[in-house]
Amino acid sequence: MFILIMCISHIFAVFFYFYTNYFNIDMRRIFLIFFACILLSGCATKNDYDSVFANPELYSKAVGELTEVITHDIFTPPVASRIYAYSNIAAYEVMATKSKEFKSLSSKLPGFKSAPLPDKGINTELSALLALSYVGQELTFSKDSVQNIIDDHVQLAINHGMPEEMIEASQNYAKLVSKSVLDWSKKDNYRQTRSAVKYTVNSTDESRWVPTPPAYMPAIEPxxxxxxTVLIDSASQFLPKPPAEFSKVKGTKFYDLALEVYETGKTLTVEQKAIADFWDCNGFKVNVSGHVMYATKAMTPGGHWMGITGIVCKNQKADFGKTVFSYTGVSIGIMDAFIACWNTKFTYDLIRPETYINQHVDNSWKPYLQTPPFPEYTSGHSIISSTSATILEKIYGKNTPFVDDTERAWGWPDRKFESVQQAAQEAALSRLYGGIHYREAMEEGLVEGRKIGEFILGKLY
Incomplete structure (x- = not known):
């Protein structure tokens, strides 16, 4: 911009030289006025960092950029939820230092110690953005990519006239808060589960889950x-009732549940396929072309709801603080929902529709979507969608119409919803259309998710 201004000024200088000499006008006076205008225009956008960083869309953009890193690094949905939760908690803790409405979570998260208040003047929004990224950088693999996000925020502050000492103080406080959150994260048993005993397939019980085509991958995160957990009391606090009793006999409840998946899959409409595709969110889809097998990436279900959170915040004109609170509530809900869901999955260890239908109905049938590599009951997308929608509905009310454009990067057209609950219901139903869940898993998942969301809100408010 400075170079452009100087070029324009030189052009005008030549023009004024000839013009004033020809008409005998006081050139010095005109130049003084002209350069005063140039200087004023150059300073007009300086020192406006407060208004620039108060824009909540900056935060949504930062979360979106973190989603891109998580997608690139191919984290499983449960692990991705952990990254979102801790990163947003760090941002929230910074934001809470100067908020009258939102208070530190230190009294609500067992064992968590909040960082001391900053001893120097910080820009809260910049510091919150940096805290989000510092934690995200530590928990992901593509650290250079996250560093670029950090550098962009710092450069934005410089460009808009934020004092150097304020930038430095904001960085230092973000690092202090991030360390506090990361220290707490190290006590969540994650590292221990990296070397824990792997899942063993029960080959003697026909009702149990077994790996499915095309890759026959082992169960992830068993x-x-x-x-x-973050805010719920335990993984089993909202354990759903057992699934329908396994049976191979026609006319039994379990057989009929499987038959519904089979028959639905054979008569899918264009709209039903669109719904299944839109909510697939398979972070690591294995594709087979002849003898070649390759994988494609997509964002996780948690990443999809992070995107929805940003859309709702923007539509509802939430300010920076409320936006950070919304992301934090939803991300905590998603992490706790995944922990509870995985407890349910491996407690009941139920066979997937694809396996059951191939064995007892039609050995040539294939689901529309690729079956995820873990037990069936309950539906993870149903639980986290219901949890997220419950939290967002509590914050913004039932009237939350929005257009979901989160899947554009993967080629799927936008979908319009009248409320977040409608979106959650569709996300659950997509699992039936995709042929990867029985209806019971979706319905119970929605119920469990709502209970988790309501419980978390009771802790946050």
Missing amino acids: NWMKIR
């Missing part, structure tokens, strides 16, 4: 229920 020990995730051992991760420390």
